[in-house]
Amino acid sequence: MDDLQSEVEIPRFFLCPISLEIMKDPVTLSTGITYDRDSIENWLFSQKNDVCPVTKQVVLDIELTPNHTVRRLIQSWCTLNASSGIERFPTPRPPISKTEITKLLKDSRNLNNQMVSLKRLKLIVLENEKNKRLMESVGAVDYLTSIINKEKDSMMTSSSPAGEVSGSGTGAGEALSILYHIKLSQTGLKSLFGKDFVETLTRVMQRAVSYESRAYAVMLLKSMFEVAEPMHVTSLNPNFFMELVQILNDQISQKATKATLKLLISVCPWGRNRIKAAEAGAVRVLIDTLMDCTEKRTSEMIMTVLDQICQSAEGRAELLSHGGGLAVVSKKIFRVSTLASEKAVRILYSVAVFSGNTRVVQDMLELGIVEKLLLVLQVDCGRKMKEKAMEILKMHARVWRKSPCITFTFI
Numbered sequence: 001m002d003d004l005q006s007e008v009e010i011p012r013f014f015l016c017p018i019s020l021e022i023m024k025d026p027v028t029l030s031t032g033i034t035y036d037r038d039s040i041e042n043w044l045f046s047q048k049n050d051v052c053p054v055t056k057q058v059v060l061d062i063e064l065t066p067n068h069t070v071r072r073l074i075q076s077w078c079t080l081n082a083s084s085g086i087e088r089f090p091t092p093r094p095p096i097s098k099t100e101i102t103k104l105l106k107d108s109r110n111l112n113n114q115m116v117s118l119k120r121l122k123l124i125v126l127e128n129e130k131n132k133r134l135m136e137s138v139g140a141v142d143y144l145t146s147i148i149n150k151e152k153d154s155m156m157t158s159s160s161p162a163g164e165v166s167g168s169g170t171g172a173g174e175a176l177s178i179l180y181h182i183k184l185s186q187t188g189l190k191s192l193f194g195k196d197f198v199e200t201l202t203r204v205m206q207r208a209v210s211y212e213s214r215a216y217a218v219m220l221l222k223s224m225f226e227v228a229e230p231m232h233v234t235s236l237n238p239n240f241f242m243e244l245v246q247i248l249n250d251q252i253s254q255k256a257t258k259a260t261l262k263l264l265i266s267v268c269p270w271g272r273n274r275i276k277a278a279e280a281g282a283v284r285v286l287i288d289t290l291m292d293c294t295e296k297r298t299s300e301m302i303m304t305v306l307d308q309i310c311q312s313a314e315g316r317a318e319l320l321s322h323g324g325g326l327a328v329v330s331k332k333i334f335r336v337s338t339l340a341s342e343k344a345v346r347i348l349y350s351v352a353v354f355s356g357n358t359r360v361v362q363d364m365l366e367l368g369i370v371e372k373l374l375l376v377l378q379v380d381c382g383r384k385m386k387e388k389a390m391e392i393l394k395m396h397a398r399v400w401r402k403s404p405c406i407t408f409t410f411i
Helices: 037-046 068-081 098-107 114-127 127-136 141-156 169-182 186-193 197-204 213-223 238-251 254-267 275-279 282-292 296-309 313-321 325-331 338-354 356-367 370-379 385-397
Strands: 026-028 034-036
Touching: 026 037, 026 197, 034 037, 037 127, 037 282, 068 275, 068 370, 098 114, 098 141, 114 127, 114 169, 127 338, 127 370, 141 186, 141 197, 169 213, 186 213, 186 385, 197 213, 197 238, 213 238, 213 370, 238 254, 238 275, 238 282, 254 296, 275 296, 275 313, 282 296, 282 313, 282 325, 296 313, 296 338, 313 325, 313 338, 325 356, 325 370, 338 356, 338 370, 338 385, 356 370, 370 385
Parallel strands: none
Antiparallel strands: 026 034
16 A cells, blocks of 8 residues: 555545554544554553653553544545555454453452453453553452462462473463563562562462463562562562572473572572572572583573672582582683673682682682683783682682692782
């Protein structure tokens, strides 16, 4: 139709103010301006704008009202100009409404209709960004969290074989899946803390729960703690860290692993969380995972978490008690990325400064760590990384100078 627009005069009010193309599904925003549905939904939901493109007013009501009058005029105009090759736009399928979503949410509380209603809601929320925002605006968070809180114990099933992702299988599992896929706003995510939802999701992460539900739980927690207040981060239960470590250990999925690592990066710097993570066995699992990890971003995140945990005495003790701890960390210098190298040197610095007893210092020599640190001083890398390496070498130079294999020409 684009070629024909230059030959056929199109009434101006048939054109969408955003795309300047003829509207196929005209809808009116709460500000009174009519747009093509695809264009305005892309503007509001995909591009995440909150103002009317024409009036610049803040859009408080995101529900779009079909403009049947303009649509009929456009369809009639198309029919009249059929001889010019212009095809008539079909009448669009009515979009999902707030009323329909609200009814499905209420039906989901009835055990007889629950699974059917929840599956329909899941299809709706996966359809487009607009439906996600509608779902949140009608109070879906309260409905879904009440189902999960009420029925979380019904999610306890026998574990699936390692690596297998099983279905949610319960109303609570479906509700959790929907809640995750809504991609809640910052306000919606913060509201979950007031529902004791961290404790609920910690229960969901327990080993007996289906792998799919455990993955959704940790991914939702990751989103929650991106907007958490300090009081929420400093009061975490040790069980929270135990379940995160178990998810890493079980290797449910790459998405779950990355979400868990991001979550640990968010919470470990606060309060006693480094110690709680160390006591939950995080260092051992992280080192074991790092041994076989070939994915750059995952390796970087593991090194970041290890750096945070090793800033505690408990974390350093766990690293040193692992047979391959120091070797695996040092091996990542110049093998993954600049960030991973910097984190590795920082970890070695924490060990050298706070846990550098005779045995540890000798191990660093025998494992080739001293040679690797000397190499750091010679190659082109970050200033801070060089400074840390130099400090480690100066700190234990008296012991390492005795080795005939090491020549200290840089200090």
